[in-house]
Amino acid sequence: MTTAWYDAPSHAAGAALVARLAESPGGMPDVDLRAGGVRVPTAEQIAGVARELGLVANPAGVQTLGVVIEAAQPAAVRTFWRTALGYEQGDGLDDPLRRDPKFAVRRLEEPRPLRNRIHVDVVRPSAAVDAARAVTEREPSGPYGVMLPDDEGNEVDLVPGDPLPGTTDWLALFAAMTFYPTSSPAQLVTKVAELADAAGIPLMIDVRAEGVVIDSGKDQWEDGESVDPRFVALATQIEAAAKDLGLRADPARLRFVQFGIDAVDVPAVRAFWLTLLGYAEDDRPHVTDIYDPRRLNPVLFFQQLEEPRRQRNRIHFELDVPQDAVAARVEAALRAGGRLLDERPYLVADPEGNEVVIGARKTCPST
Numbered sequence: 063m064t065t066a067w068y069d070a071p072s073h074a075a076g077a078a079l080v081a082r083l084a085e086s087p088g089g090m091p092d093v094d095l096r097a098g099g100v101r102v103p104t105a106e107q108i109a110g111v112a113r114e115l116g117l118v119a120n121p122a123g124v125q126t127l128g129v130v131i132e133a134a135q136p137a138a139v140r141t142f143w144r145t146a147l148g149y150e151q152g153d154g155l156d157d158p159l160r161r162d163p164k165f166a167v168r169r170l171e172e173p174r175p176l177r178n179r180i181h182v183d184v185v186r187p188s189a190a191v192d193a194a195r196a197v198t199e200r201e202p203s204g205p206y207g208v209m210l211p212d213d214e215g216n217e218v219d220l221v222p223g224d225p226l227p228g229t230t231d232w233l234a235l236f237a238a239m240t241f242y243p244t245s246s247p248a249q250l251v252t253k254v255a256e257l258a259d260a261a262g263i264p265l266m267i268d269v270r271a272e273g274v275v276i277d278s279g280k281d282q283w284e285d286g287e288s289v290d291p292r293f294v295a296l297a298t299q300i301e302a303a304a305k306d307l308g309l310r311a312d313p314a315r316l317r318f319v320q321f322g323i324d325a326v327d328v329p330a331v332r333a334f335w336l337t338l339l340g341y342a343e344d345d346r347p348h349v350t351d352i353y354d355p356r357r358l359n360p361v362l363f364f365q366q367l368e369e370p371r372r373q374r375n376r377i378h379f380e381l382d383v384p385q386d387a388v389a390a391r392v393e394a395a396l397r398a399g400g401r402l403l404d405e406r407p408y409l410v411a412d413p414e415g416n417e418v419v420i421g422a423r424k425t426c427p428s429t
Contacts, residue, residue: 064104067123067356068112073255073265075117076100077248080269082111084248090271092160095251096356097264099123126382127339127359128154128164129182129321130419132174133214133376140167142212145197146220148190148317159241159275161268162319163360166380170214176373179325179416181217185235185318188222195220216376223318226283228294231301231311235318238283238293240300242309243273250274253303261296266357275316276300279357320360321379324367325414330399332364334412337398338381338391370414378417388421395420 094101133139154166226232266277325331344351350364
């Protein structure tokens, strides 16, 4: 499904669009509401309502970053990742709530036995992590005691989350999150938007047919090393509003996904991905994160690699952008130190060989 991004001046402005769409026939579409805009499916009816509300389309906000894992035995690897992520299998592996990055598993044509330079972090409720470990029959290992490998050595740090201190409905999954199942989301979304605007705290409010996800974004609930009391105050206000509407939280299906890239020259590799993705730098000292300023796509972080690994990764990214933006993204990637490896589809490597297919979902379907 193609999407459109509309700039908006506040959460409340985006919530007004949600309220209008909730009244339209055909059911509630997926809506990703942010402090600065809203992402919706591309449809003339939705575009018309957005125009009536004074929302302005901005094609710069339209992109989706996914991941491909290449495997000698795709079926076994696919099963592992479906379990670790808690995803559903469709044309690829998909988040049932359609928030987190799409994964695909494809056949590996030649052996690549060395460790990947791209790896995956997944944070889920502790019960879901325990269940995934039991199903995969793997004991966690690694420096943090949370790493699980698939049958071919592709690694995931599967991290158990905790309740968010001071709240009853929220979990700390690197981001603070909660989920309220409801088939009538407009009232909750309107109230959450009002509370967030009043508090001056940006939230990710994702509206689905299944309910409403409310998300702080990675580490945005923290104040240094502890919980930000301002965020806890907002979270408890949201809990009270949901309770007044007769809603009960069910955060069990939530997760956080991010990707790490090992690099010898971290500044050069980080600069490449900043340019290609149009991401922003996390300005905290000793943090290498880069993030989507609209909080629609996954965080990337970078770790120091002492010696180069020349082998191609078994994991690469796929960046889906509008067709008329593909050439400009490729040119930007090359100016940032990338190398063009192929043109059908466009395959680009960063300065240390980590690969991304640009325009991938239109030209390189999952198998």
